[in-house]
Amino acid sequence: MSGADTTAPDDTTRAGGGGSGPSGLSTRLLARMIREEWRLQAELFGDRFALFPLVIAVVAGLGVWLLTVAGTSIDAVAAGLHGLVFFFGLQVGTIGLVGRDALRDVLGDVTLLVFSARTLPVTWRRLLGVFVVKDLLYYSGLFLVPMAVGYAAVALSAGQPAGTVALLWLTTTGAFALGVGTSLTLTGVGTRSRAAVLALVAAAAAGILTGRLDIVALSPYGFYLDPSLRSAALGFGPALALAVAGPLAFQPVESGGARSAPQRYERVRSAIRDDGGVATRTLLEVTRSSGSVWKVLFSMGVLFGVTVLLVREVARATTLAPSYGIAVGTLLGLGAFTTYSWVTQFDSAEEYLRLPLSLSAAFAGKRTAFLVLSVPAGLVYLVGSLVWLPPAQVVVGAVVFPLVAVYVFGITAYVTGFAPNELLFDTPLFVAFGAALAAVAVPLVVAALAYTEAPTVAVGVSVGVSLLAAAVGVVLSNRAGPRWQRNLR
Numbered sequence: 001m002s003g004a005d006t007t008a009p010d011d012t013t014r015a016g017g018g019g020s021g022p023s024g025l026s027t028r029l030l031a032r033m034i035r036e037e038w039r040l041q042a043e044l045f046g047d048r049f050a051l052f053p054l055v056i057a058v059v060a061g062l063g064v065w066l067l068t069v070a071g072t073s074i075d076a077v078a079a080g081l082h083g084l085v086f087f088f089g090l091q092v093g094t095i096g097l098v099g100r101d102a103l104r105d106v107l108g109d110v111t112l113l114v115f116s117a118r119t120l121p122v123t124w125r126r127l128l129g130v131f132v133v134k135d136l137l138y139y140s141g142l143f144l145v146p147m148a149v150g151y152a153a154v155a156l157s158a159g160q161p162a163g164t165v166a167l168l169w170l171t172t173t174g175a176f177a178l179g180v181g182t183s184l185t186l187t188g189v190g191t192r193s194r195a196a197v198l199a200l201v202a203a204a205a206a207g208i209l210t211g212r213l214d215i216v217a218l219s220p221y222g223f224y225l226d227p228s229l230r231s232a233a234l235g236f237g238p239a240l241a242l243a244v245a246g247p248l249a250f251q252p253v254e255s256g257g258a259r260s261a262p263q264r265y266e267r268v269r270s271a272i273r274d275d276g277g278v279a280t281r282t283l284l285e286v287t288r289s290s291g292s293v294w295k296v297l298f299s300m301g302v303l304f305g306v307t308v309l310l311v312r313e314v315a316r317a318t319t320l321a322p323s324y325g326i327a328v329g330t331l332l333g334l335g336a337f338t339t340y341s342w343v344t345q346f347d348s349a350e351e352y353l354r355l356p357l358s359l360s361a362a363f364a365g366k367r368t369a370f371l372v373l374s375v376p377a378g379l380v381y382l383v384g385s386l387v388w389l390p391p392a393q394v395v396v397g398a399v400v401f402p403l404v405a406v407y408v409f410g411i412t413a414y415v416t417g418f419a420p421n422e423l424l425f426d427t428p429l430f431v432a433f434g435a436a437l438a439a440v441a442v443p444l445v446v447a448a449l450a451y452t453e454a455p456t457v458a459v460g461v462s463v464g465v466s467l468l469a470a471a472v473g474v475v476l477s478n479r480a481g482p483r484w485q486r487n488l489r
Helices: 009-016 021-069 074-098 100-107 124-157 162-190 194-210 220-225 229-249 262-272 278-288 294-317 324-335 337-343 349-353 359-387 391-416 420-424 427-452 455-488
Strands: none
Touching: 021 074, 021 124, 021 427, 074 124, 074 162, 074 220, 074 294, 124 162, 124 229, 162 194, 162 220, 162 229, 194 294, 220 229, 262 278, 278 337, 278 359, 294 324, 294 337, 294 359, 324 337, 324 359, 324 391, 324 427, 324 455, 337 359, 337 391, 337 420, 349 359, 349 455, 359 391, 359 455, 391 427, 391 455, 427 455
């Protein structure tokens, strides 16, 4: 997400002008995009924002240490980090483009450099290309370097060579670039044809499932496993190709905010039995926003794919046979946080205070919309996994997923209210929220890993933990309204 451009008009003109040629122009745009990103986040989160990289380093080091203590090999941890960073890159690319209308609603009528092709003497595609480079540099420094430092603290003490540790930073940066390029390219193709996006995703999924597409070799992780000129070309080539293809494929679309017909509102409201109208309004807002409801399906698909890959790599690197159902259900539920961001992207608590509606009713409506959007999207992938998973594992995942999603809603609503994106860089909130998620995620992940030795116990623990988490989520979501009502007085 790119920050607000707070430079003066004459300063912005100089950013686009000058006689140093295209390369000089791109360099100045890159510097200004990095600066506007920092300005926005520092303005939103204050001095505590500077502590965020330190928190990432500590959390990464602690997480790697806990995994190794639990018996996970350092090689399996490295594989997991590549998958998580790839997912993070997918999210960053999506937020930067699909979330444009949400950003405008949060910040007001601002000018973002990436959206200023009409006012600067520069093409849209060049702006988008510079934006991609900015994201790679900025988030690599903010997230990937601290993560690598935390990993190194444990890996070096475990006897891993320093060269391999340094290589991890390079290849995770490449995995991040691959994620950004993938989401950018899919978004770009989607501006021209949604059917083409579905065809590309289906072709890639078919290639992975049939084994014809070696995604490890075609990712930077392949170079990490076997450094050579050939693996470098295969591993980093797709990331470079997608980073170029994304801006070329993207066709600017003005968000016109098309209105829904009254009869559509009534149909939706009647279908979900929404007396207050909050859930109906939210669903229509998401539908009319950039990416529509497809972004929910896309986000869940990314989570599903990353989870499957991580579980497969853990199984390959160890003697374990983890439960796909528990793992997929857990991460799909945790990833529903993204859906919460979308169902609250146009809201503020102050707005609801002006309406004859309690905040408790508002949060109840948001919960309905959240579940209507996230649960069917996740279940689509779980049902699809019946192609290669035993039905018993799919059933467990289908039970765990919505229960964990209810917990995520309750925690997020209680802690952040209608401003969930503050969690991204507000260090105290990030730590508290992360601890709350870990309290549920850790026992579920352990249960997934323990499935090999005691499948019945693992399933029982996962269902029990999920039920308890859902109960906590319901209590917290019911208390979110009164809590924020008191805070706003």
